[in-house]
């Protein structure tokens with residue numbers, strides 16, 4: 001089996017740089033449009049008009065009106081951001097990263113919108129119910145309820161949410177299953193399943209992930225990876241995902257999320273009381289303040305994004321190290337990294353600030369360099 005030459009020092013192709021640059025601008029534009037919409041709603045007072053409309057259409061029923069208000073908000077956001085979404089779809093096709101047809105993409109958009117409405121509906125109903133029940137302590141109680149919901153969703157995601165968009169089936173490849181069993185035994189753990197993720201119906205990119213909680217815990221491997229990579233390379237990817245499992249990264253991330261969400265609710269409570277004290281809104285339970293809550297959450301996530309990305313990169317390095325220890329040679333790891341970069345048009349060497357601010361994974365060049373350093377330390381050829 002010949003593996004790709006070490007290309008960790010090779011510069012990124014102009015194509016990869018261009019794709020990633022446009023991709024980042026697109027993300028920024030999306031963020032600006034979404035935030036500007038919320039600001040405009042608040043500054044112009046249109047949010048009050050939308051609330052009144054929701055109350056009229058909802059027969060003055062508070063619960064129904066909250067849902068209708070959310071529906072209006074999501075619908076207008078979707079319409080405003082649709083041009084950018086469509087451009088994103090075209091971008092993937094332009095760079096030959098996507099195989100998805102327009103019809104299928106539109107269907108995904110519709111499903112995504114409905115899913116957002118259902119999950120968002122549950123969240124805002126819970127939120128305003130608790131604000132009405134307990135104006136003083138709503139933020140702690142809602143936080144606890146949200147965390148319960150979050151854990152439930154993390155568990156249900158691989159069996160309920162992901163299948164809305166992609167097909168999955170248990171991995172049938174005997175050789176790979178045997179390799180996974182050996183890796184798991186070495187780790188002294190047991191992963192309940194490995195699934196073939198039919199990503200090729202929509203994308204040419206390759207991917208793999210550890211998902212689920214408890215009895216839904218599983219590794220998913222894209223068919224775009226399974227069908228194009230050598231068994232040793234797939235084993236290296238499996239070992240990395242197993243590293244996430246062994247180091248309990250999903251559980252740890254939930255704890256981190258819990259801390260951040262608690263901080264978020266505390267800030268939200270402060271902001272809402274501040275707005276009510278200044279008569280921007282007459283009461284806490286006036287759901288016309290939802291854009292203010294959404295903006296608070298957006299600002300907080302933006303501020304915390306670099307720290308969360310740094311935490312994620314730390315976890316990724318840990319999973320990589322676990323992979324180095326588990327496989328007999330790091331060569332297939334290095335070649336799989338290079339293949340992934342090429343296939344996904346990833347930047348092997350993004351600029352330092354781009355990596356620090358936006359990347360959840362270390363640069364491919366660094367991951368390859370870490371593997372090479374490991375090989376030298378182990379005295380591998």
Ligand SMILES: [Zn+2]
Pocket residue numbers: 240241244316319
């Ligand atoms: Zn990972």
